[in-house]
Amino acid sequence: MRVGRFRHAVAATTLLLATAACGTSQAGSVQKELRYQGSVGAVTFPELAEELGYLGDIKLKWVGNTTSGPQDIQSAATGQTDFGGAFNGAIVKLRAARAPIKAVIGYYGADEKSFSGYYVPEDSPIRTARDLIGKKIGVNTLGAHHEAVIKEYLTRAGLTPAEIERVQLVVVPPVNTEQALRQGQLDVGTLGGILKDKALERGGLRPLFTDTGLFGPFTAGSVVFREAFIADNPEIVRTFVTGFAKAVHWAQTRPREEVVAKFEQIINRRGRNEDPSTVRYWKSSGIAGPGGVIAAKEFQTWIDWLERSGDIRPGQVKADDVFTNAFNPYAGRSAS
Template identity: 25%
Template sequence: MRRILATVAVLAMLFASAACTSDGAKEEPTGAKVDVGVIAIIDVAPIYLGKEKGFFSKRGIELNLVQEQGGGPIVKGVLAGKYQFGFANVTSLMAAQSDGAPLKGVASGVASTGRAGRDFSAIVVKDGSTIRSAKDLVGKTIAVNTLKNIGDTTVRQSVRKAGGDPRTLKFEAMPFPTMNGALRSGKVDAIWVVEPQLSEAVVSGAEVLASNFVDTAPDLTVALYFTSNDTIAQSPDLVTHFTEAIKESLQYSEEHPEEVRDVVGTYTPINDTVRIGMILPNWPQDINRASLDTVAQLGREDGIFKKPPALDQLLP
């Protein structure tokens, strides 16, 4: 009988040890391989920095970051199960949600600085261009990374704010890294770029024409990290741990701008001049709901959304 009781006591101690860490907290799951769709722009620096700092691994997440051209392919990848999580601009997510896609934001992604001429996003023209204001873009061709998305919607808003007719604009889709070459060669009249490609263009002689995010809404929430409803239902703990890790990454990035500048060079090639001169965005943990209401309204006017997006269902 004593042997039985002793065995039971040992087993109880083992179970208690397995359930708790030395500080009494529950052990985090280990070895969860997670694929995340991202874009090679400054916006996603926090997730790269968070991976480097171990914010994900300490929560049992083995992070694999896969680069795509824009939010549209990432949304499709998450819906198809290619990625457990993704980073996409709010227009991509609203468009998918209004079409019935089962998606849910889990955290803020990136936000505008709110400073005209000093934002991480801008409409750019080459040096010596006859285009001197956003109003002069009427009838011109502008490069954006994907069509019918946040790029053309916010560029239209800059033109509208300057007194031009946004319906006359022509857009051409191309990857951010190729835009500066297309501008210099005259293939397009203007480009919409974000950092680090914005600083690369300026360093090569291009001129900032307008800050399209600032023209659209004060302190615009530009993008979100998101997942599918299936992932939320099947792996709620994983979603919780990923969300905690990305929020810690956002806060760390806000507090360590020089480390942000360094990490950008690990996933997209930049020189020291661009690295030092880049305009960093804001990475708040809070989502600016009022700014998203504005984007939703503009998207409806532009014909991007078939029906009004249900933001209460999309936002965390």
């Protein structure tokens, strides 16, 4: 992300936060209903936790579906929802914009079963990072997971900042990425999950690189609350994170078939006019830490990257200020 675009986002976010502070404060209240955004055709871990009875007397209130991680955490930061989740680098950037948010648990990641790849047609002349100069790469959104992974790939390959600027990132809905790639509208397409699996089944594509190839298994995104909400409702947050963590652990340790069956059951019950078949392609949570425990390196990696790129000042954001494992019962079982 260019520095100018980032500064514009900072200004807009600061204004939104100021507006939210005037009208959405919940100081002194105890809240048992938590507003959130879901995802079409997918089950979030809070939804799984509620279905498994892990949230106690906390009720979830679905207010719609998110369009992206950055949008989801901005909704939480401005009080439109009570919690939201995004790529850890996006959380760092929002924190740098002085958003009073804190990550409390990891919710997605990449491993050998669940990862994102950056694919080209089999006959493409693109073989190395340097071949990407002047080319178009399709991503689902800017300023999030895929942009960070791509920029890291290019940096590790020795491209200069000026050369990296010449690699064009094009926002394409994930469902359209494969078609745009095959029709030559993109030189590289970002594919993950069911869309990746279906595209590879059809053949004719090869990976240029993958996120796990760069970083190994890692938790990539976390769920955040506003710090004021945590201060006013610590036991609600503790109950929520505990239930969330138990749901993550359940998915990490149960047979895949059992997890998929539960996801299908939840989607069929909630009545949002969705196709439950997509969850049949679920392979793993991708979350590295047991029960979603956050490791400091899962933020520090992106803090370092954002400092190198000039998006944040050195020392502007510290990992320990961005996240906490204090509410996660699995924290003692993993280094953080």
